[in-house]
Amino acid sequence: MDTDSCWRIKEFSALVDVPEATLRAWERRYGLLEPQRSSGGFRLYSTADERRIHAMQRHMAEGIAPAQAAALALAESAAREIPSTRPGELVAALMTAARAFDATDFDKQLDIAFSFGHLAAIRDVVLPTLVEIGDRWERAELAVGHEHFASHLIERRLLSLAQGWEAGRGPLALLACPAGERHTLGLVCFGLLLADQGWRISYLGADTPIDDIVAVAAEVLPSAVMLAVRDREHLTNNADGITELGALAHTVVAGNGASDELARQLGVHYAGGDPVDAALQLAERPLRPASDRSPWEGGPPA
Amino acid sequence: MDTDSCWRIKEFSALVDVPEATLRAWERRYGLLEPQRSSGGFRLYSTADERRIHAMQRHMAEGIAPAQAAALALAESAAREIPSTRPGELVAALMTAARAFDATDFDKQLDIAFSFGHLAAIRDVVLPTLVEIGDRWERAELAVGHEHFASHLIERRLLSLAQGWEAGRGPLALLACPAGERHTLGLVCFGLLLADQGWRISYLGADTPIDDIVAVAAEVLPSAVMLAVRDREHLTNNADGITELGALAHTVVAGNGASDELARQLGVHYAGGDPVDAALQLAERPLRPASDRSPWEGGPPA
DNA sequence: CGAGGTTTGTCAAGAGTTTGTCCAGCTTTG
DNA sequence: CAAAGCTGGACAAACTCTTGACAAACCTCG
Numbered sequence: 286m287d288t289d290s291c292w293r294i295k296e297f298s299a300l301v302d303v304p305e306a307t308l309r310a311w312e313r314r315y316g317l318l319e320p321q322r323s324s325g326g327f328r329l330y331s332t333a334d335e336r337r338i339h340a341m342q343r344h345m346a347e348g349i350a351p352a353q354a355a356a357l358a359l360a361e362s363a364a365r366e367i368p369s370t371r372p373g374e375l376v377a378a379l380m381t382a383a384r385a386f387d388a389t390d391f392d393k394q395l396d397i398a399f400s401f402g403h404l405a406a407i408r409d410v411v412l413p414t415l416v417e418i419g420d421r422w423e424r425a426e427l428a429v430g431h432e433h434f435a436s437h438l439i440e441r442r443l444l445s446l447a448q449g450w451e452a453g454r455g456p457l458a459l460l461a462c463p464a465g466e467r468h469t470l471g472l473v474c475f476g477l478l479l480a481d482q483g484w485r486i487s488y489l490g491a492d493t494p495i496d497d498i499v500a501v502a503a504e505v506l507p508s509a510v511m512l513a514v515r516d517r518e519h520l521t522n523n524a525d526g527i528t529e530l531g532a533l534a535h536t537v538v539a540g541n542g543a544s545d546e547l548a549r550q551l552g553v554h555y556a557g558g559d560p561v562d563a564a565l566q567l568a569e570r571p572l573r574p575a576s577d578r579s580p581w582e583g584g585p586p587a
Numbered sequence: 588m589d590t591d592s593c594w595r596i597k598e599f600s601a602l603v604d605v606p607e608a609t610l611r612a613w614e615r616r617y618g619l620l621e622p623q624r625s626s627g628g629f630r631l632y633s634t635a636d637e638r639r640i641h642a643m644q645r646h647m648a649e650g651i652a653p654a655q656a657a658a659l660a661l662a663e664s665a666a667r668e669i670p671s672t673r674p675g676e677l678v679a680a681l682m683t684a685a686r687a688f689d690a691t692d693f694d695k696q697l698d699i700a701f702s703f704g705h706l707a708a709i710r711d712v713v714l715p716t717l718v719e720i721g722d723r724w725e726r727a728e729l730a731v732g733h734e735h736f737a738s739h740l741i742e743r744r745l746l747s748l749a750q751g752w753e754a755g756r757g758p759l760a761l762l763a764c765p766a767g768e769r770h771t772l773g774l775v776c777f778g779l780l781l782a783d784q785g786w787r788i789s790y791l792g793a794d795t796p797i798d799d800i801v802a803v804a805a806e807v808l809p810s811a812v813m814l815a816v817r818d819r820e821h822l823t824n825n826a827d828g829i830t831e832l833g834a835l836a837h838t839v840v841a842g843n844g845a846s847d848e849l850a851r852q853l854g855v856h857y858a859g860g861d862p863v864d865a866a867l868q869l870a871e872r873p874l875r876p877a878s879d880r881s882p883w884e885g886g887p888p889a
Numbered sequence: 890c891g892a893g894g895t896t897t898g899t900c901a902a903g904a905g906t907t908t909g910t911c912c913a914g915c916t917t918t919g
Numbered sequence: 920c921a922a923a924g925c926t927g928g929a930c931a932a933a934c935t936c937t938t939g940a941c942a943a944a945c946c947t948c949g
Contacts, residue, residue: 291659293907294935296650305935306899314897323654325906327935350945351897386789386807388753430799433763433791441746448747451690461735467769487688489735490742497732505688597923608910611925616908627917629924652934653908 293323297330301338315355317341337362370397372409379414383435384427391435395442403446403481407474408561411439415470436470443473447486450476455483456508458567459534461498463512463527465519467491471540472513475560482568484508495526502534509535509567512553513560514542520551528552539563599632603640617657619643639664645785649756663783674700674711681716685737686729693737697744705748705783709776710863713741717772738772745775749788752778757785758810760869761836763800765814765829767821769793773842774815777862784870786810797828804836811837811869814855815862816844822853830854841865 298305312318312328317337320328337358344354370378375398382391398410418435421427460476462469469491476486487505489498502510510530514520520527520542530536531553538548539556548555556563600607614620614630619639622630639660646656677700684693700712720737723729762778764771771793778788789807791800804812812832816822822829822844832838833855840850841858850857858865 291646291651291655293652293655295933296652300650304899307897309936310898323906323935325935326937327652327906329652329655386803388789392750392753428799428802429796430791430803433795433799434789434803437790437792441749444743445747445750447743448694451694487690487736488739489732490739493735494731497730497735500730501688501732501736595924606910607924609908612909615927625917625924627924628926629917 292330294328294330297328297334301335301342303338303342311341311351311355315352315359317355317358333362372398372405372413375410376413376417379410379435380417380421383418383431386431386434388434388438391438392442395438399442399446403477404561407478411443411474412471412559412561415439440470440473443470443477446477447473447480447488450480450486451488453480453483453485455485457485457487457505459487459489459498459502459505459507459510461489461493461510461512462491463498463514463519463523464492464494465522466514466516466542468515468540469513471515471560472511475511475513475539475564478561478564479568482564484568495523495530499526499530499533502530507534509537511556511563511567512536512538512543513540514538515540517542517544517547520547524551537563537567594632596630596632599630599636603637603644605640605644613643613653613657617654617661619657619660635664642785645757663785674707674715677712678715678719681712681737682719682723685720685733685740688733688736690736690740693740694744697740701744701748705779706863709780713745713776714773714861714863717741742772742775745772745779748779749775749782749790752782752788753790755782755785755787757787759787759789759807761789761791761800761804761807761809761812763791763795763812763814764793765800765816765821765825766794766796767824768816768818768844770817770842771815773817773862774813777813777815777841777866780863780866781870784866786870797825797832801828801832801835804832809836811839813858813865813869814838814840814845815842816840817842819844819846819849822849826853839865839869 292300294305294308298308303311308318312320318330318334320330320334323329340358340361341351341354344357345351349357375394378394379391382388382394395406395410398406401409414435418427418432422429422432458476458479460472462472473488476488480486487501487507489501498510498512512520512527512530520538527536527538528551531551536553537556538551538553539558539560541558543555543558545555556566594602596607596610600610605613610620614622620630620632620636622632622636625631642660642663643653643656646659647653651659677696680696681693684690684696697708697712700708703711716737720729720734724731724734760778760781762774764774774792775790778790782788789803789809791803800812800814814822814829814832822840829838829840830853833853838855839858840853840855841860841862843860845857845860847857858868
């Protein structure tokens with residue numbers, strides 16, 4: 286998306302409020318700018334150049350001499366490509382970006398988070414951020430607009446990463462939220478982690494009538510079914526269907542709406558409130574040889 | 588479609604407000620225009636040429652030099668070539684894949700569809716598929732499970748393509764579904780097409796309380812706000828807030844729940860039921876010079 | 890403090906590029 | 920036939936390039 290090597294020197298000079306001669310001097314003397322060139326040799330500045338100019342200006346405003354300011358700006362520009370940040374800082378940066386409705390920055394922080402792998406990103410950044418957003422929303426420190434904005438960007442990222450999770454040769458997991466339940470982010474996190482362990486994912490998403498989940502399970506014969514619920518009532522309202530599902534396939538309920546006791550009543554398994562735990566718990570069980578139809582038949586191993 | 592290659596140069600020149608000599612120069616020097624020719628050699632401009640001119644003008648209004656503006660306009664134009672294979676076959680293949688819960692195949696068909704560009708894929712494949720799914724669901728030929736399965740795969744694809752749609756320098760559009768409304772796919776299609784035209788997108792997604800949409804609009808100051816609704820009641824239930832929004836920004840309602848009459852009552856604009864129409868309609872208005880705060884102030888141009 | 894050197898923003902000259910516009914001579918259209 | 924178009928070349932205005940220079944500001948050090 287960087288087709289933006291556009292501005293010629295006059296426009297760029299006006300844009301960043303630096304005289305043309307100075308722009309050329311900074312390029313010549315410090316290598317601060319790296320404009321492309323037109324076929325005739327005209328400079329074509331990009332947004333990267335713009336960022337470097339702004340960094341330079343910021344440092345000079347602090348009283349730093351031009352040569353040093355340029356060196357700092359260049360160093361920052363280089364550091365932008367190799368960030369090393371702690372998860373807590375990433376969560377804070379995500380919250381800041383969400384508060385400012387800065388989708389570009391939010392996405393950049395997600396880039397950094399996911400550069401550490403799915404597990405670390407989800408466990409240490411994405412889920413803590415969702416919790417933080419929820420907390421602040423409850424304390425009215427954050428508007429619904431912020432929550433929607435951030436949730437969408439996280440969802441977009443997770444679904445992008447989910448590309449291809451249905452392919453492969455591992456056991457099949459069917460993922461859904463039962464009727465009424467619309468919080469899918471945890472479920473998608475779970476699916477991603479499970480796919481990392483070699484599972485294939487079939488995903489039905491939010492608010493799926495329990496009868497349809499049962500029907501799909503009967504057709505695709507998954508090795509496991511995962512139902513994610515935030516609100517307890519979405520389990521109790523669908524109790525009969527869930528019990529039916531439990532008889533058909535190894536069924537797991539997870540999320541804050543589920544509990545060990547409730548799962549037992551429904552005749553299904555419980556995997557805790559945390560999708561990371563749930564995925565690792567489900568994935569780390571040793572699989573039976575491929576000749577078995579289901580690794581779960583005969584109940585879960587001790 | 589638009590086989591209306593009809594304007595001769597004088598009329599076209601007046602239409603797009605570019606002198607005839609300049610039109611010929613842009614064609615000769617940048618290949619920006621590809622008018623058909625009459626038997627005697629007269630240029631016959633089409634709506635595609637008009638779109639390219641508008642893209643060119645948009646970039647030049649941002650201060651980008653003509654040569655670069657033309658290159659950008661051409662790049663955008665290339666992304667919307669008309670497919671050579673039959674879209675109908677793709678729709679049929681998608682339905683078959685959905686019926687079999689074959690996510691891998693479904694995704695492969697989407698690959699093919701989107702190889703023809705966002706516009707063609709959305710207009711000729713994605714939207715027809717959604718309509719088809721809706722129809723078959725109403726006739727009970729398709730279970731909710733199939734619908735969820737397919738919707739999720741389409742959503743996943745669209746959101747993946749939406750990566751980066753917030754970046755750039757064009758006018759900003761704020762997209763949301765008001766409270767109660769959960770059908771976002773059309774809205775995302777709209778956003779993708781608008782982003783192709785150089786707009787920046789800020790997205791709040793489904794079921795956003797109208798007060799929060801207003802609050803976000805007041806903060807990010809979009810050039811346009813788009814509300815997508817399938818059910819009419821989600822407009823009427825939020826009437827006061829929508830009118831307030833209309834006073835704050837150029838607000839457009841679209842989708843099957845909207846209508847010209849209802850929009851007028853609410854004091855906002857109506858863009859039809861089809862996101863493709865809506866996006867092209869909004870995008871193709873010539874933008875005022877960058878010095879103006881909003882291209883819409885003073886109402887839409889004649 | 891003051892001499893001597895370095896840094897930095899700015900300028901100028903002369904050559905080259907980009908771009909909107911125009912012209913001449915000829916053709917097409919209605 | 921008159922109005923409108925076409926081609927190809929040509930041009931001037933605006934813009935940009937490089938190189939070299941220069942003065943003011945800033946340093947270092949005796």
